[in-house]
Amino acid sequence: MRDCLIVGKTHAGKTLFVLNFAQYLGLDNVDLIFKYPNGLIEKKTYSIAKARRELVGPIPHTTRALQTVSIDLPVGKGVKRCFLTDTSGLIDHIHSDVEVRRAIAQTLGAIREADLILHLVDAAAVGVSDAPTALGEVDYQVAQIAQMRGGYAILANKMDLPGAVSGLAKLKLELPGHRLFPISALYKRGFREVKSYVQHLLC
């Protein structure tokens, strides 16, 4: 098991999680491989700071390609390499922009191939019905399809924001029976547990 896919609704914090998790694991620079829906593959090297500036943004659907970074995790006396792949955010409705729809189709294709799925949910928006990152039908469907795999965990992100604690409680009720890690991708909280989980699956 080597491919770890990061999925979730748009603006759930997927790209920031991938970059900060890579930094947490000791990387200052990342070689990102961009795989675009049209088949184009591109490799770019970023410092983590630069990647955060360029790839993380307030506009939904900033990520429109599969963005993969390889990370080495200590396992036993050696290290094991795995690939973290950031994806274009999912939504509950049909997007008007064909480019976005194409990127979403690419994400769906990646979901069927992935060994391990980390599903990011905005914990602070779980109970907020009008928030774009509120728990939606697409989250329920991801949970259902992902549990058919060997590895699946929900990362309840944005635990640093107000309302996240009560959101986490609701999330446990809404998506019961899954492994769930409260994290803050921004402040790198909860990363130790996520690392242990990924390490465990790599062993």
Add this chain to the structure above:
Amino acid sequence: MVKRVERIKYAQLDRIGVLVEKGELTPPAALASIRKSSESLIPPTATNPGSPLEKALAQLDGLVGLTEVKQLVHEIKAFIEIQQKRAREGLANEPLALHQIFKGNPGTGKTTVARILGVIFKELGVLSKGHLVEVERADLVGEYIGHTAQKTREQIRKALGGILFVDEAYSLARGGEKDFGKESIDCLVKAMEDHRDDLILILAGYREEMEYFLQANPGLRSRFPIRIDFPDYSLEELLEIAQVFLAERDYYLTPGAREELARQLLVTQSLRHSGNARLVRNIIERAMRRQAVRLSTQPNPSRDQLMAIERVDLEGGVAA
């Protein structure tokens, strides 16, 4: 089988991606479809496809519809296994009489199921080879005295160790007392006795004709303890067969084409001997050819265009 199932699955999943891209499917609905495809298209035994027996059972379970046929085949398999275990324990044993009558219209899966049964019986140790020899009246009945016995014995010889499948078997009795068909039936009955340990005879044909055939030959009824009815496929099942057939070949039906196919099948369902799965295959094969002609004028058809069967491709399909 697993490879085939994988191909079907991935073709369907590709199609789901196309629908999302076109804006015809929401992401949650797409995920639900992917999940459904993953669950339904992999037969339960495909996770452990090791032995030919498991493969054959997976193939049987993978057939569209035929619920009662599948159940009966599983019952026969269980019965054989238990009889074998009882024999090992020295318990009284029912002799295995596995000769069968298949009743149903053309294209309802009779030959397919017979072929799968051959593999199952071989793996269970009932037959030494498990192959299928498919014959009809012309292969068994001769033109002069003595010729019929010779022809029938030749087919029996070929079928030893496997299944002799006599299609349209009722035609053996159609000529009355003086017809050579009667001689062929006698020859077949003798072979059933002589080779009872290594030959299975399946007589197949239309339901009504086979009923009449058995009534006219009462001695045969008791020799064929297993009688399986192959019902006509429902409209939904025929559409599913079409989709599986297309998905195996990396095609799919557009919603308009599906409507047109359903309309054509509805028309033919009112006709007796409409052809069932065979008719669907003929319609689809013709549609694939028509799609090729339609696209041949386009310089660079897209991947989606190459996969899509549209309504226009199906027009005139029934007459094919």
